[in-house]
C-alpha cells in the first residue's frame with residue numbers, strides 16, 4: 418500500500434523560479450526511500466509540500482489515502498515528522514528540553530509521558546547533559562542531534578530527514594543511521610534526503626531529482642550502479658564501484674572481484 | 686607566524702554562573718603561507734570556537750592569540766586601541782551556518798559588503814562578485830536573488846563567495862562542504878587547493894569528512910573535549926589506534942584497501958592514496 422502518492426506536482430517560488438515540475442512518485446508504507454539530487458534540485462521544496470508548509474501550484478498529494486488540502490493538513494501533519502535541513506528552523510523553545518517536547522505537545526501527549534520521552538530521546542542522541550541549555554548556544558552537530566530527538570520522540574508513522582546528519586561526526590552519524598534502521602524495521606516509513614551515497618545505500622529505493630524533475634527512481638541496487646545518471650546529477654559512485662568501473666574499462670574484471678566489490682559497496 | 690595561540694582557555698558565559706569551558710590550554714601556531722590544514726573532532730569538541738579566535742571574533746578568557754603581530758587578550762577590545770578590522774580582512778572566516786553571514790537584500794550586495802567595508806571601490810567589488818559567484822558554481826543570475834530565498838547548498842556557496850571576494854591572506858572555512866552535492870564538494874575543495882597552490886596561501890578547513898582530510902591536508906588538527914589532542918600528518922593520524930575514541934573514522938580508501946586485502950588474501954606493499962592508486966595495485970593481483 419502506498420502511504421504517500423504524489424501526482425503531477427508543480428511548484429514555483431514567486432511565480433518565476435520553477436522549483437518542481439510535474440513530479441509523480443509514491444512511497445510504500447514501511448518503505449525507506451532516499452531522495453538525492455544536486456543543490457537546488459528541489460528536495461527540500463518537495464518535503465515542505467508533503468507536509469503542507471508550501472502549497473502546490475498544481476497536482477496532488479495523498480497521504481495515507483487522504484488528499485492534502487486546507488482541511489486535511491492538520492491531520493496529515495500528525496502523521497509526518499520532519500527534521501529540517503537547518504536545525505535552527507526547528508527551535509522555538511528557551512531550552513533544549515522545551516524543544517524536544519514541542520512536537521509531542523502539539524500531538525497532545527500526556528505531560529508525564531513527555532517528561533519520560535525527553536529523557537529517553539535525549540539519551541539516544543547523547544544530549545542528556547544539555548537539557549537545560551539554550552538551543553542557540555549549542556554547536557552545529559549538537560543542534561542537529563536535538564532536532565532529531567524532538568522528531569523521533571513524536572513517533573509519527575512517517576519521518577522525513579532533510580540532510581539531518583550533515584554536521585554530525587562519523588560516530589554520531591553512524592548511530593543515527595542505526596537508529597533509523599531500527600525504527601524502519603519497526604514499521605516507520607522513512608524518507609532521507611542526502612548527498613551521501615553511504616547513507617543512500619541503506620534505503621530500499623532511490624529517487625533522483627534534477628532541476629525540479631524526477632530523473633530516476635528505482636531499487637537502490639540498480640541506481641547505485643548507474644554511473645551516468647549519478648554523474649549527471651552531481652552525484653558520485655560509491656568507492657568500490659568506482660574501482661569496478663576502472664577495472665571494467667581496462668577489461669580486467671572477473672566475477673570474484675566484482676562480487677567482492679559489490680558486497681563492499683553494500684557494506685556487508 | 687601569522688597566528689599564535691598561547692595557553693588559550695575559553696569559557697562561554699552562562700546565566701547560572703556555571704560557565705562552560707570550551708577551549709582548554711590551547712597552544713598552536715599557524716604559518717602565513719603554505720599550509721593546508723584540516724581541523725576535525727567530535728561534535729561539540731570546540732572547533733568552531735577555536736577558529737572564531739583566529740580573527741578575533743571572540744577573545745580568550747585567559748591566554749592570548751597573536752594575529753599578524755597584534756596580541757588579543759580578554760580585555761583587548763575594552764582598551765579600545767587595537768583596530769580589529771584589518772585582521773578580519775587578512776583572516777577570512779566562513780561560518781558553519783551560512784544564515785549567520787547572509788543579511789543583505791541581494792546576493793550581490795552581500796558579496797560586495799566585505800570588500801567595500803575594507804576599502805575596496807564598489808566597481809572593483811562588483812567585478813570580484815561576478816568572478817567569485819562563478820567560482821562557487823553558481824551563475825551570475827544569482828547575484829540578483831535574495832540570499833534568503835535559496836536552497837541550503839546555494840546559501841553555503843554564497844557565504845563562501847562573500848569571503849573569497851575579500852581576498853584574505855588566510856582562508857578559514859567552518860564546514861564549507863557540509864550540504865554540498867558531491868560534485869560541488871570536489872569542485873570547491875579543488876578551488877581552495879588552487880588558492881593554496883597558486884597564491885601559496887594558508888587554508889584551514891573544518892570537516893567531518895575523513896576522505897577530505899586524507900586527500901587534501903598537509904597537516905591535521907584534532908580537537909577533543911576542548912583540548913587540541915593531535916597536530917601532525919594525516920597519514921600518521923589514521924594509523925593511530927585511539928582514533929575511534931575521538932569519534933573519528935578511517936578514510937574510505939583505507940577501509941576498502943584493508944577489506945580487499947582481506948578478501949583477496951593479499952598484502953599490498955603500500956597504502957594507496959587515491960582510487961587510481963588502488964586500481965594499479967589491484968591490477969597486479971588479479
Ligand SMILES: Nc1ncnc2c1ncn2[C@@H]1O[C@H](COP(=O)(O)OP(=O)(O)OP(=O)(O)O)[C@@H](O)[C@H]1O
Pocket residue numbers: 430431434435436454455456457458459460461462463502833834835836837838839864866
Ligand atoms: N524561499 C525561496 N524563494 C525562492 N526560491 C527558492 C526558495 N527556496 C528555494 N528556492 C529555489 O528553489 C529551487 C529548489 O530549492 P530546494 O531548497 O528545494 O533545493 P534542494 O534540492 O533542497 O537543494 P540543497 O541540496 O542545496 O538543499 C532552487 O533553485 C532554489 O534557488
Ligand SMILES: Nc1ncnc2c1ncn2[C@@H]1O[C@H](COP(=O)(O)OP(=O)(O)OP(=O)(O)O)[C@@H](O)[C@H]1O
Pocket residue numbers: 553554555556557558559584697698705707726727728729730731732733734735781908
Ligand atoms: N554560544 C554558546 N554558549 C554556550 N556554550 C556554547 C556556545 N557555543 C558553543 N557552546 C558549547 O561549546 C562547546 C564547543 O562548541 P563548538 O561550536 O566550538 O563545537 P564544534 O567542535 O564546532 O562542534 P560541531 O562539530 O558540532 O560544530 C559545545 O559543547 C557547545 O555546547
Ligand SMILES: [Mg+2]
Pocket residue numbers: 460461462502579836837838
Ligand atoms: Mg535542501
Ligand SMILES: [Mg+2]
Pocket residue numbers: 556557558732733734781859
Ligand atoms: Mg562547529
